[in-house]
Amino acid sequence: MLFDRPATTNPIDQMKVVGKPLDRIDGPRKTTGTATYAYEWHDEALNLAYGYVVGSSIAKGRITSMDLRAAKAAPGVLAIVTAENAGKLGKGEMNTATLLGGPEIEHYHQAIAVVVAETFEQARAAANLVKVAYTETPGAFDLSKERAAAVKPEDSEADTQAGNFTKAFASAPVQLDETYTTPDHSHAMMEPHASLAVWEGDELTVWTSNQMIAWTRGDLAKTLGMEKDKVNLMSPFIGGGFGAKLFLRADTVLAALGAKAAGRPVKLALSRPFVFNNTTHRPATIQRIRIGATPEGKITAIGHESWSGDLPDGKPDMAVQQTRLLYAGENRMTTTRLAVIDLPEGNAMRAPGEASGLMALEIAMDEMAEKLGLDPVEFRILNDTQVDPENPEKKFSHRQLVECFRTGAERFGWNKRTAKPGQIRDGQWMLGYGVASAFRNNMVMKSGARVRLDRDGLVTVETDMTDIGTGSYTIIAQTAAEMMGIGMTQVAVNLGDSRFPVSAGSGGQWGGNSSTAGVYAACVKLREAIGQKLGFNSEEITFADGQVKAGNRSVPLAQAATDGDIVAEDTIDYGEISKKFQQSTFGAHFVEVGVDSATAEVRVRRMLGVCASGRILNPKTARSQVIGGMTMGVGAALMEELAVDKTRGFFVNHDLAGYEVPVHADIPHQEVIFLDETDPVSSPMKAKGVGELGLCGVAAAVANAVYNATGVRIRDYPITLDKMLDKLPQIS
Ligand code: MOS
Numbered sequence: 001m002l003f004d005r006p007a008t009t010n011p012i013d014q015m016k017v018v019g020k021p022l023d024r025i026d027g028p029r030k031t032t033g034t035a036t037y038a039y040e041w042h043d044e045a046l047n048l049a050y051g052y053v054v055g056s057s058i059a060k061g062r063i064t065s066m067d068l069r070a071a072k073a074a075p076g077v078l079a080i081v082t083a084e085n086a087g088k089l090g091k092g093e094m095n096t097a098t099l100l101g102g103p104e105i106e107h108y109h110q111a112i113a114v115v116v117a118e119t120f121e122q123a124r125a126a127a128n129l130v131k132v133a134y135t136e137t138p139g140a141f142d143l144s145k146e147r148a149a150a151v152k153p154e155d156s157e158a159d160t161q162a163g164n165f166t167k168a169f170a171s172a173p174v175q176l177d178e179t180y181t182t183p184d185h186s187h188a189m190m191e192p193h194a195s196l197a198v199w200e201g202d203e204l205t206v207w208t209s210n211q212m213i214a215w216t217r218g219d220l221a222k223t224l225g226m227e228k229d230k231v232n233l234m235s236p237f238i239g240g241g242f243g244a245k246l247f248l249r250a251d252t253v254l255a256a257l258g259a260k261a262a263g264r265p266v267k268l269a270l271s272r273p274f275v276f277n278n279t280t281h282r283p284a285t286i287q288r289i290r291i292g293a294t295p296e297g298k299i300t301a302i303g304h305e306s307w308s309g310d311l312p313d314g315k316p317d318m319a320v321q322q323t324r325l326l327y328a329g330e331n332r333m334t335t336t337r338l339a340v341i342d343l344p345e346g347n348a349m350r351a352p353g354e355a356s357g358l359m360a361l362e363i364a365m366d367e368m369a370e371k372l373g374l375d376p377v378e379f380r381i382l383n384d385t386q387v388d389p390e391n392p393e394k395k396f397s398h399r400q401l402v403e404c405f406r407t408g409a410e411r412f413g414w415n416k417r418t419a420k421p422g423q424i425r426d427g428q429w430m431l432g433y434g435v436a437s438a439f440r441n442n443m444v445m446k447s448g449a450r451v452r453l454d455r456d457g458l459v460t461v462e463t464d465m466t467d468i469g470t471g472s473y474t475i476i477a478q479t480a481a482e483m484m485g486i487g488m489t490q491v492a493v494n495l496g497d498s499r500f501p502v503s504a505g506s507g508g509q510w511g512g513n514s515s516t517a518g519v520y521a522a523c524v525k526l527r528e529a530i531g532q533k534l535g536f537n538s539e540e541i542t543f544a545d546g547q548v549k550a551g552n553r554s555v556p557l558a559q560a561a562t563d564g565d566i567v568a569e570d571t572i573d574y575g576e577i578s579k580k581f582q583q584s585t586f587g588a589h590f591v592e593v594g595v596d597s598a599t600a601e602v603r604v605r606r607m608l609g610v611c612a613s614g615r616i617l618n619p620k621t622a623r624s625q626v627i628g629g630m631t632m633g634v635g636a637a638l639m640e641e642l643a644v645d646k647t648r649g650f651f652v653n654h655d656l657a658g659y660e661v662p663v664h665a666d667i668p669h670q671e672v673i674f675l676d677e678t679d680p681v682s683s684p685m686k687a688k689g690v691g692e693l694g695l696c697g698v699a700a701a702v703a704n705a706v707y708n709a710t711g712v713r714i715r716d717y718p719i720t721l722d723k724m725l726d727k728l729p730q731i732s
Contacts (some may be wrong), residue, residue, distance in 0.1 A: 018685075021623075067132075083112070097311055163389060182285045216247060282355070381406075432595070449503065522682075583688070608671045622691075
């Protein structure tokens with residue numbers, strides 16, 4: 001189905017099933033331990049062997065020798081694969097770092113060998129016997145030092161400009177010029193990367209944990225020099241992805257190579273301490289923001305420059321993305337600069353671009369509002385735009401940022417905030433309120449599905465879409481139920497299998513809207529096939545209550561399949577419409593914090609997120625997404641930071657004891673409001689992304705609340721006690 005004009009009325013608009021806060025259909029399996037995760041496919045392979053990965057202990061240099069004798073002779077060892085005997089490995093499209101390194105070493109804990117043995121313990125013990133000698137070369141590990149040497153990446157979107165920023169900023173009556181930093185972050189999802197690889201002849205099947213089945217299948221085939229149709233990838237249940245599992249990683253490649261070498265199925269998980277330096281992370285940024293405004297608070301100039309680092313041939317963090325679209329102002333510039341940093345690969349994590357960009361921009365907006373003597377909510381409303389400010393001929397398909405702020409301010413009791421910081425006390429606690437815009441682009445992706453009606457009236461949906469804990473199973477079932485006029489119990493959903501039609505996958509908050517739009521398209525075809533089969537030639541055919549109806553004729557749906565299943569398959573594809581309008585999602589985050597006046601400990605007391613992001617397909621799963629995002633925002637504001645050993649070049653706190661993320665006790669009552677809206681430009685579902693929006697802007701709202709509580713402005717995340725303690729006002 002080609003989607004090339006705004007959606008008109010369609011069966012989804014009935015909202016009998018779609019839009020209802022239904023429980024997850026996969027919930028019972030997950031809570032009873034019967035949903036099978038990547039490391040648990042014991043029954044899929046008899047005679048299973050275990051792989052254990054050896055990682056480089058230097059960050060940059062060359063392996064001079066590798067002594068495998070002791071490891072090979074160790075009990076239970078079946079095979080050891082290194083770059084020497086792995087055969088020629090191709091490089092997939094998505095990865096910058098080589099997943100099996102040697103002799104050149106690109107980063108610390110880059111995989112250099114996999115040991116396969118009868119048991120996990122034997123593989124691990126033997127891996128410890130691998131002796132490696134290296135020559136080290138100096139590496140670059142410190143972004144603040146490499147910033148000067150950073151270059152414009154070979155991407156035409158690296159820089160943008162409109163009007164004359166330099167002139168407008170120089171002559172602006174009110175100016176702000178500040179620099180903010182965000183540290184390296186790790187995904188820290190609950191389920192580590194794991195794979196089980198099984199060869200049958202020249203055909204490979206891998207059970208794994210991956211967000212993007214088709215990308216990863218293609219990259220795995222390319223890496224191993226195989227035809228894509230000889231590779232099957234299965235990932236029906238995923239314990240969190242956050243961007244870490246968008247691409248092929250070492251566990252999958254090495255399980256496949258290990259299984260081939262050992263002639264046995266091989267199961268392999270990356271241990272938690274290995275994940276942090278072996279896989280990807282969100283790179284640190286340095287961001288300079290300049291805003292010029294009239295005394296009344298109209299922005300006349302806005303500039304955002306961002307620096308980040310990555311391995312050679314890597315990619316920048318696109319932290320300036322939202323600044324191109326969020327606020328009005330005629331004179332603008334954004335630049336993106338990339339330094340070579342020899343730390344592990346930087347890549348997508350939890351709303352890449354906007355997540356780190358808003359951490360800076362939204363503190364800057366708070367600082368500017370204060371300079372102008374404006375309420376930060378009013379300052380943002382004053383600078384709203386309904387068109388892309390860099391390309392004013394391009395309108396937003398739908399933009400309710402102002403409504404998010406008005407609704408949120410009212411509901412949160414924003415009027416209780418004092419403009420002067422440090423005014424509200426609760427015993428030893430200094431209280432403050434903070435606010436920030438939420439913004440995330442709405443990407444739409446091609447997505448396919450197959451639907452089957454059987455003689456019992458059951459509709460089965462098959463697509464390679466993944467559910468990373470987000471609720472894909474449920475919203476896909478809701479879509480099929482709505483389209484076919486049946487209840488949720490009459491729908492079965494099978495996901496995460498590369499033999500199914502290629503879907504949008506889970507990434508960039510495009511999965512929910514795109515994958516359900518694919519199911520919609522397939523169901524339109526199924527409806528046609530059923531209508532034909534039952535001899536309806538009316539255009540007015542409806543599907544409701546398990547019946548197919550037209551005029552005064554009504555036939556049970558199941559009857560269409562009495563002499564065989566009816567199957568339909570289609571893919572939603574987007575025409576020019578997706579480029580004609582600027583599609584984005586909007587929100588406002590409100591936060592109340594308490595800061596201990598003696599210790600500078602920050603406690604988040606209340607959070608409210610207001611989201612305007614198209615039709616909400618399931619308010620319960622969407623709310624869970626948003627409060628999850630808000631929780632990540634608290635992490636980014638107060639805790640999360642990969643500590644870099646700038647001499648040896650690795651992340652030191654490579655486990656969940658040292659890399660801190662919020663726990664339940666850190667998170668107060670969270671409230672989420674979804675504005676009632678539909679966006680017919682985005683898809684027939686009229687929905688948009690919402691998951692990542694929940695995170696965008698949150699950290700800055702926390703930072704602004706801390707400032708409002710204390711008068712201490714921290715521009716370097718995370719906001720930890722040590723950065724504030726000596727700046728706190730003395731208690732009188
Ligand atoms: Mo998301 S960081 O695109 O999985």
